[in-house]
Structures are given as structure tokens and as C-alpha cells.
Amino acid sequence: MDPRALYQEVIVEHGRRPRNFGPLPDANYRARGHNPLCGDRMTLYLKVDDQGIVEDARFEGEGCAISMASASLMTEAVKGKTVEEAELMFENFHDLVMDTHEAKRPIDLGKIKILAGVKDYPSRVKCATLAWHTLHNALEGKEEASTE
Amino acid sequence: MIDVNRIRADFPGLAQTVHGKPLVFLDNAASAQKPRAVIDAVAHHYAHDYANVHRGVHQLAERATDAYEGAREKVRAFLGAASTREIVFVRGTTEAINLVAHSWGRHALRAGDEVLITEMEHHANIVPWQLMAEEIGFTLRVAPILDDGRLDMEAFAALLNERTRLVAVAHMSNVLGTVNPVQEIVDMAHAHGALCLVDGAQSVSHLPVNVQELGCDFYAFSGHKLFGPTGIGVLWAREALLEAMPPYQGGGEMIREVSFQRSTWADLPYKFEAGTPHIVGAIGLGAAIDYVTAIGLQAIAEYEHGLLEYATEALESVPGLTLVGRAPHKGAVLSFVMDCAHPHDIGTILDGEGVAVRAGHHCAMPLMERLGLPATTRASFAFYNTREEADALVAALYKVREIFA
Numbered sequence: 001m002d003p004r005a006l007y008q009e010v011i012v013e014h015g016r017r018p019r020n021f022g023p024l025p026d027a028n029y030r031a032r033g034h035n036p037l038c039g040d041r042m043t044l045y046l047k048v049d050d051q052g053i054v055e056d057a058r059f060e061g062e063g064c065a066i067s068m069a070s071a072s073l074m075t076e077a078v079k080g081k082t083v084e085e086a087e088l089m090f091e092n093f094h095d096l097v098m099d100t101h102e103a104k105r106p107i108d109l110g111k112i113k114i115l116a117g118v119k120d121y122p123s124r125v126k127c128a129t130l131a132w133h134t135l136h137n138a139l140e141g142k143e144e145a146s147t148e
Numbered sequence: 149m150i151d152v153n154r155i156r157a158d159f160p161g162l163a164q165t166v167h168g169k170p171l172v173f174l175d176n177a178a179s180a181q182k183p184r185a186v187i188d189a190v191a192h193h194y195a196h197d198y199a200n201v202h203r204g205v206h207q208l209a210e211r212a213t214d215a216y217e218g219a220r221e222k223v224r225a226f227l228g229a230a231s232t233r234e235i236v237f238v239r240g241t242t243e244a245i246n247l248v249a250h251s252w253g254r255h256a257l258r259a260g261d262e263v264l265i266t267e268m269e270h271h272a273n274i275v276p277w278q279l280m281a282e283e284i285g286f287t288l289r290v291a292p293i294l295d296d297g298r299l300d301m302e303a304f305a306a307l308l309n310e311r312t313r314l315v316a317v318a319h320m321s322n323v324l325g326t327v328n329p330v331q332e333i334v335d336m337a338h339a340h341g342a343l344c345l346v347d348g349a350q351s352v353s354h355l356p357v358n359v360q361e362l363g364c365d366f367y368a369f370s371g372h373k374l375f376g377p378t379g380i381g382v383l384w385a386r387e388a389l390l391e392a393m394p395p396y397q398g399g400g401e402m403i404r405e406v407s408f409q410r411s412t413w414a415d416l417p418y419k420f421e422a423g424t425p426h427i428v429g430a431i432g433l434g435a436a437i438d439y440v441t442a443i444g445l446q447a448i449a450e451y452e453h454g455l456l457e458y459a460t461e462a463l464e465s466v467p468g469l470t471l472v473g474r475a476p477h478k479g480a481v482l483s484f485v486m487d488c489a490h491p492h493d494i495g496t497i498l499d500g501e502g503v504a505v506r507a508g509h510h511c512a513m514p515l516m517e518r519l520g521l522p523a524t525t526r527a528s529f530a531f532y533n534t535r536e537e538a539d540a541l542v543a544a545l546y547k548v549r550e551i552f553a
Contacts, residue, residue, distance in 0.1 A: 003500045007493070007551050015493075016552075038492050038508050039522035062522060064490035065552070124496060 006117040006124075007065065010073075015065030018072035020079075024058040031143050033061075033134030035126055040067045044075075044134045052083045059134075064127050066118060071131035073112050083139055090132045097128050150443065150451040155532050158183040158439075162532060169502030172537045177322050177350060177481055177528030178506050179372045182436075186376055189435035193428050201427055202401065202418075216427050219434030220417075226437045227367065227384050228358035233416040234390065237430050240381035241349040242272040244368030245316070247383055247420065248345055249276035251393040252366075259285030262311045264342070266291045266299055266328075267518050268321040271511045273347045277316065286313070293518065297324035297473035305336060312342040319351035323510045323526065324473030325456075325481030327355070334363040343389075349373055353530065354452055354479045356445040359384055371429060376436035380429030383420070390416050397422040448531045455529050456480040459538040463527075466545045468553060472524050480529035483510075486545070488553040491523040497551060498525075501544035503537075 024045035033042045042061025049055045057075040061068075074093075078086045088107045094100075096109065099119040118128045137143070156162050161181040164171050173181060193215060199208035201216045220232045229235060238244045257263070263277050267290055281288045289312075291304040299317075308315070315337040320327045330346055337344040345366035351357060352369045359367045366389070371380040385393075395402055395413055399422035404412040413419045440448065459482055463469055468487040486494060495507035506526045509516045516522065527541055 003497045003547070003551060006496065012551060039516070041522075064492040066493070121496060124492070127492065 006121060008114055008117070010111070010114050011069040012065060014069035014072040018059075018068050020058045020072065020075035022058055022060060024056055027056075027058075029138040029141075031134050031138035033130045033137070035063070035067070035130050038064065038127070040064065040127060040130055042067070042071055042131060042134060044071070044131065044138050046078075046135070046138055048083060054078045054081050054083065054086055057135075059131065063130070064124075066115070066124055066127040067130050070112075070115055070128045071134075073115070074131045074135060077110060077112055078135065086135065087139060090136045093132050094129060097125050150447055150531055152451075152532065152534055155443070156534075158185065159532055160184060160187070166502050166504075167500050169500075170540075172501075172503040172533075172540045174527040174529060174533065174537065174541060175504045175506050176353075176530040176533075177373070177510075177526065179378070180353060180375045180530055181532070182375055182377075183439050185439045186432050186435045190377060190428050190432045193431050198428070200424055212427060215431045215434075216425070219430040219437075222434040222437045223382050223384075226352075226357075226441065227382075228360050229384050230360065231387060234384055234387050236383040236385070236390070236417040236420040237425050238368075238381050238383050238420075239379055239426070240370035240372070241347060241368045242276075242370075242381075244366075244381055244383035245272055245345070245347065246276045247396045248366050248368075248385070249280045251396045251420075252385075252389065253277075253280040253284065255393055257284050257286045257313055260311060261286040261313045262289050262309070263287075263314045263316060264289045264291060264304075264307055264312050264337075265316050266304070266318065267293045268297070268299070268324055268326060268512065268515050269316070269318055270322055270347065270349065271513070272349070273316050273318060273345075274514065287311075290514075293324075293326075293515075297321070297326045297475040297478070299326070299328050299333075301329070301332075304333070308336060308340045308342065310340065312337070312340050314343050314345060316345040316347070318347045318349075319357070320348075320354065320479050320481075321473070321512075321515075322350050322481065322528075323483050323512050323515055323524065324475060325478035325483070325528075326473060326475040327351070327477045327479055329477075330362050330364065338363070350479065350481070353440065353448075354445075355449045365389060371433040371436065374433070374436050375439060376433035377426075377429045380426045380433050382433075387416060390420070393420075395419055395422070399423045401425070443531065451531050452480040452529060455533060455535065455538065456482075458535050459527070459529065459541070462538050462542045463545075466542060467549065469545065472519060472521065480533075481526065482528070483524040483526045485521060485524055486548065486552075489548050489551075491525040493552065494525045494545070494548050497548045498541070498544045501540070501547060503527075503541050503544045505541075 027045035029046035040063030197211040348369040491507035
């Protein structure tokens, strides 16, 4: 198994230098995500405007390259999207990495598709989905997410 | 002397490739591979001698009982115990410690008492005591470690007092590899009137253990880390303690007489073996004990010490790698972190190279907290591992650097 299929340049780079990393003082949605199995932790902040558009997204935390890169790419991707689109992306991303092909309402995931390789590493799927579960919980108003 | 090639030929699980690479199995602290002798003993028993134990009047029941009780005698000799009455078969170390916490704990501990553990304990030697502390109201105290992974013996001594009723300590740390000075710890505990439980999950497969020489009061270990089956383990305890302790679970096998008014308990060790036991697991464990005893635990310990020294030096040569756990007396467990990559990413890259390690908190979250680390990568060796495999580990770590550094 060639690890480069999973650890593509973009993932390694985002893992090393995550975008949108840090607090967001005027966030109106936030949630903490935790994968107790491996100790990955993150806090996600969202600023959603009156029209339901994600104006800003930032995160803090620590974890493996996959979870950090996934959070980094996610915060980039959801900016400018509506809350509904962000939730759709969560569903589509989940299907992509679980390899279930059940997405009822497909949406183009763009750059995030680079994480598809994680589906060949079942023990690492939760690393990739932690940020998205945290996003989903933030939007649902739940403050804690766990991917154990 | 260990003839490692001959030994490797005894372990069918080792002779395979993963992801197209020869398997380098360095996850022995989690569970060990099985020699043909164990696999055959289990299969043979199921095929030829299987029946329930202790009850039947027929030939197979007699054969099964002989084999099961034969395994108990092997365990007794292996631990240097005085009597098979002191050998209780359980599911594993975790159940053994839970048995002591529930049975002895409820019987002997009171509010205001103290149980002393250490910062390097596995969750299995923390949580059972927390559960009982909540129920009974005794206090759980924790002896700290030093930065190199040794137990802080001064702090340990200072925590012992007349309220201490039990010291529960790992013989060998599953994360740091530290081998604790159990004999000294036992003497100190006894001097304060406390008993001592030793968690032997990591030690029995790597160094000779004699419970009478150690002087401890309880000793627990698991079969699967000793090259035996899963689901079987042993609690050894002094006969007088077991006699005084109430049953842990009720059911068949553990009774003498039952009426709806009251029941009386079977003799030791059956008082603590309710229900049909893991008969074939015990027989497999007996075969595993025969196997390691024929090689000799002293020879195993010496061979693994050579591996530890070699692997320590090899890992230290990897740029950006820091070993966690540098106690002078340790087993062949090498936990480490790298500045360029997270333990889980390291584990995944190593797996791609055929090298099986563990990444995570290793069921020792309080220890991770103490070390200030969310996780480590851990390579743990057994006597079937080789220096070439340590080299393969290092080569795979350079792959990690290639991708991340």
C-alpha cells in the first residue's frame, strides 16, 4: 500500500500548516470535537450571518495530519456556503470516506475529495470525519462531538 | 541461547506479508502471536478430549478435567506458587484485578482506608479501584513517576502510611517498559501493614516470576500476552486471603451445597470459578507455559535485553525522534514521538511497510497526561523478534520522515 495515496502533498501541507487555525471571537456557533480513541481534539468556530451564510470558519486543536488537514480543508470549503450547503457537504463527505455511495443529494466537494484515499484505511476514517461531525454538531447547536 | 530462526518457525502468524512486505510484528505488548504448540493443543482438545469439567462420570469429562487441572498445575509451577488452590482461572488481568477489588475490596476496605497505585498504571489497575472507592469511600492515592519513567520511590515511600491497605502496582509498564522494583515495593507495603497486588500483564512473558520470592499477595496476568489464547488469565493470591474473601460471582461450580435458604461455597480455587470455565483456553495457556518454559524465561529476558539495547540505539539515530521511558531497568518496549508526525500517521505509514506497532494512549491516559503527550507510537518486542526487524522499523521511520519532515 503506497502511503502517498493517502498522504498526498496537499494533505501533508494542510496538516503541517492548517488554514483558519485559531479562535474566532465573534463566532455565533461553536462545538468541541473529540476522538477519545486517539486523543484528537478540536474546537470549531463558525460565524453565520442573517442570511444563513457561513461568513467565517476557524478551528483550534491538535491531532494527526489527517484530522488537521480535514479541518483545514473543511473550514476553507464551507466559507461562503449556506448552512444547508454545509450540511450537504457533511453528508457527501461522510459517504465519500465511508465509501457508501448513499448521498441522496449530491454536491461537489471540490478540493476536499483529495481525502477520499482514507476509505482504504478504516482505522483512520474517524480522523477525517472528526471536523465534519463537529461542524454538524455546531450547526445543530450541540457543543460536543465524538467520533469514537 | 535463543535460536530465533527456529523459534520463528514455531509461529505460523509471523510468516506472512502485509501490504506486500514481510510482517514485522512489534505490537506484542498489546497481544502476542501464538506458537504452533498452542494452536495444536487447542485444536487437539476440541477434536479429541472435549467435555465439561468436574461433573461428568464419563471418559471425556475425565480427560477434559485432567487437562484443565493439568493446566492449573503448570500455572502453579510457572509462578512458583505453593499450591494449585491459589491459582484462579479468570478471563484476563482485568478480570483478576476486578475480582480482587470487588471481593477482597468489599470485604477488607473501609471508608478512610487508602489504596496506593502509581502514575504508570494501565486503566485496568485504576478503574476497578475508582469504582470501589466510590462505593466504599476509601481514598485512591497515586505515586508519581520520575521524568525517565522510573517510579519515584521517595514519593512512593512518603505516600505509604498506616491507612494504606493495598499497594497495586504494575510489574512492568506497558507504555514505558519500566520494570518496577516489586520486591522492594512489597517489603515497604508490608512494613506499613498493607498488602500488595502486582499487575503482571506485561511481565510474565518477558522475565522470570516467582510469587513467593516477590513476596506479593496478589499477582494477575493474561494468557494472550504470554502466547496463549485470549479470554483466559490467572489470579494468584495467598491461600489465606482467598479463604477469607467472599465469592466474586455466583453460579455453578463455585458452590458446595445450594438451597433456597442458603448456599455454601466450594473449596479453593473453585469458589472463584463460577460457571463453565474457559476450559480450552486454560489448556492452551498450559501449552504456552510449556513452550516458554522450555526456552527459559531467563534466556528470553537476556535475548530481549539485547534487542532493547540494539533497538534503542537504532531509534535514537532517527532525527527528530524522542524515546519516552528511559528507566535503567526496562523491558523491550519502546514508546516514542517524532517532531514531524503524529503517532497515528506514523502507525499508518509503518503499517504500509509491514511494521505493526500501536499508536495511541495505550489504555494509560493519566500517564499520557503526566508525560504531556496526547499519544505515543509504541514498538514492543518479543523473543521471536530480531535485530533485522528493528532495522526494518528504523527504515520505515525514515519513510515517515520522507513524507512529513
